[in-house]
Amino acid sequence: MNYESARWQDENYSQITWYGCSDDVDLSGNPDAFSAQIWEDISLEPDESYDNKTFTACFHGERSNGEWTDLPSGKKSYYFQIMDIHYSHDSAHWLNVTKYIQDTTKAD
Numbered sequence: 001m002n003y004e005s006a007r008w009q010d011e012n013y014s015q016i017t018w019y020g021c022s023d024d025v026d027l028s029g030n031p032d033a034f035s036a037q038i039w040e041d042i043s044l045e046p047d048e049s050y051d052n053k054t055f056t057a058c059f060h061g062e063r064s065n066g067e068w069t070d071l072p073s074g075k076k077s078y079y080f081q082i083m084d085i086h087y088s089h090d091s092a093h094w095l096n097v098t099k100y101i102q103d104t105t106k107a108d
C-alpha cells in the first residue's frame with residue numbers, strides 16, 4: 001500500500017471518518033478491514049509516524065471513525081497512509097472509499 005493523502009495542518013488532535021468502503025473486484029471474500037496511519041510531514045527528514053488504526057464498520061454500511069489524540073502541540077503538516085487491507089481471501093488490489101472526512105477539531 002502506498003496511498004498517501006493530501007497534507008493538512010493540525011495540532012494535538014485529528015480525526016478521520018470513512019464511508020462506503022469496498023474492494024475493487026467481485027471476489028468470493030470481502031474485505032474485513034483496512035489500516036491507516038497518520039504521519040507528520042517533516043521536510044528533508046524522515047517523517048514521524050503515529051498510531052496505526054484499523055477500520056471495519058465502513059464495509060458494512062456504517063461509518064468508521066479514528067481519532068489521533070497524541071499529536072504534538074504546534075501546527076504541523078500531516079497526512080494519512082493506507083497501510084494494509086485485510087481480506088478473508090488473497091490480497092486486495094484496491095480499496096474503494098465513497099468519502100472520508102478529516103476533522104481537526106475535538107469540539108464535535
